[in-house]
Amino acid sequence: MDWKTFQALLSGVNKYSTAFGRVWLSVVFVFRVMVYVVAAERVWGDEQKDFDCNTKQPGCANVCYDHFFPISHIRLWALQLIFVTCPSFMVVMHVAYRDDRERKHRAKYGDTSKLYNNTGKKHGGLWWTYLVSLFVKTAIEVSFLYILHRVYDSFYLPRLVKCEVSPCPNQVDCYIGHPTEKKVFTYFMVGASALCIVLNICEIIYLISKRIVRIANKMKRRNRNMTTYPQDYNDDSYNNCNRPVSRQDLKDKPPFLKTTEKPPYRLSTLKLNDKIRASAPNLSTTS
Template sequence: THVTFTCNTQQPGCNNVCYDTFAPVLHLRFWVFQIVLVSTPSIFYIVFILHKIAKDEKLNGQRAQMVAQRYPQSRCGRIGKDGMEVLKVDMPTYCHYREDWDAKEREGVEQSSLEEDGGKVGEDPTQQSNRVLLIYILHVLLRSVMEITFLVGQFFLFGFTVPQLYRCETYPCPTRTDCFVSRATEKTIFLNFMFSIGFSCFLLNIAELHYLGWVYIFRILCSACFTCCSHERDTIRLYSNHNALLLQLRHSLRSQLAL
């Protein structure tokens, strides 16, 4: 801190100016600012995914309610004392044949409701899956850029070591002044620790992008740039069948949207 940074001079203001030159930004404040900014893309991505899941659950509830209103599962009779079903005269007779649906009929009802809701959404599940993947890739790229930016900034501001003796030649110091830094070894250890943590996070981001596939990333970014020009673009051919992570993301999103 500024209190433990002492210079061998009695010139007013020299101590403050030398400390400002030695440490333009306090280490702790710089690291807090770094953590907040680097975490921001991930926070926004999580909020986006939670909002999308809530929206999909709401649409699924509306579809289930629509199916229940179209085809009510009501019994046509009541059970008598002898255990036999007694038919009512005022109930339609065809409902006994509609009580148990087969798999094809249920699939047809769900598909019709999905097509009707597709007009409200305006997109098919493949396009929505590509949008989620695009936002995920952009958030990883933005996080990587922030990590490398803070690493470069930390290097130019502090370097890799904190010296025990700092020689200051800044006005209003009359001559070259020697200033002594408190706990320089401890600050050097934490400085290198934060360097290693930031560089490790950057390598993890690069590994994550490499696992997704660089060819697929470039293709989906290019397709996002030309989406407004070609609305009927075949997005399925951009799909990589050899990527387990993309398969899992797409299948999970399609299952959520097709319910």
């Protein structure tokens, strides 16, 4: 497998990822792909020849090896790396689809018209594509860990295994080559896979919480705009019709308004004088 080509394909995902996604990609290449290529392939290079049984019965060693190692660690990890990085291409394909739509839109309506502000920004459908890819990657990681745990009994590699599978004549003792070294690499790859699961979960929480905060801020701004409009109508400039008119206000007004508007206390004084004359016509209002 050409891992350089595989790395070149995934390098395009890095510019569309969040901080957690970039860390995840670094862990995949440094702690998994590099360890796989440099060391793990050599440890499991020809493991069937190193699987030695204390019998010369033809076919017994092959059957016992297939019984205890139905799938090789190294091939299972290669398959895991391929499957776990495939969901990231969903994001790249979605961005390429957006770029194609943007190109067609500009060709139809001109270069000044834009369909997207930024085709690589995680809004709308791209946000959902990115979130679904994280869930798929997490599910693949968990599935492969379960398969490894199920097949190899808690990731443990013993030094000696006892085989009673036909065509072995009786119980045969078989010895695994480099068991301690294989055990160390197995635990290391399992730990790296668990770290990738934690990073995926953190990125999912980060994306969802950021989306919730953005929606909450939009709702706050909308409520703030709705509450500012009634306050504008409650301003004194709109409700000064019931305010008493002072003499200074009358001086500042034009002459034609001075004749029409009178202070409210003048009206009340005239009405009081009329009532006094009506009740006591012989009395004078002056003392």
